[in-house]
Amino acid sequence: MQKTVLLVESDDQNVASFQNAFREAGCDGVMHILRSSAETIRFLAGDPPYDNRERYPVPTLLLLAIDIVRPGGADVLRWLQARGEIKKRLPIVVLSPVGSDQEMEAAYAWGANSYLVKPPAFPALVVLVRELSHYWLNLNRLPQLG
Numbered sequence: 001m002q003k004t005v006l007l008v009e010s011d012d013q014n015v016a017s018f019q020n021a022f023r024e025a026g027c028d029g030v031m032h033i034l035r036s037s038a039e040t041i042r043f044l045a046g047d048p049p050y051d052n053r054e055r056y057p058v059p060t061l062l063l064l065a066i067d068i069v070r071p072g073g074a075d076v077l078r079w080l081q082a083r084g085e086i087k088k089r090l091p092i093v094v095l096s097p098v099g100s101d102q103e104m105e106a107a108y109a110w111g112a113n114s115y116l117v118k119p120p121a122f123p124a125l126v127v128l129v130r131e132l133s134h135y136w137l138n139l140n141r142l143p144q145l146g
Contacts, residue, residue, distance in 0.1 A: 010065065
């Protein structure tokens, strides 16, 4: 089964950094990039234009930047929390640019499985991506979804 990572990030530079880090880290799988909460919810729900699950499979891992376009990453977390079947089977890693305690508490309260601060230096991002990939895509086991 092909592993799919869904990265939700609104900043073009961060998207490029993550794509390059995934390549450099030698991560398996396919990465889909989304830019907003609304688009992410449509993707996860399988609503058009994401209703073709062969082309847009249910992700194996959700990387959610908390600072995504308004109304914010919290909307995705709340939407997932209300859909227990998806939430139980989709690991969610929140990526924060700052790492405030208040933001971390909120992310976990809304159902995140992990909360990480995005490293400012590219070599550290490669290490983070390699570790995320190794744990969530290779070691962690979840029942099938979709």
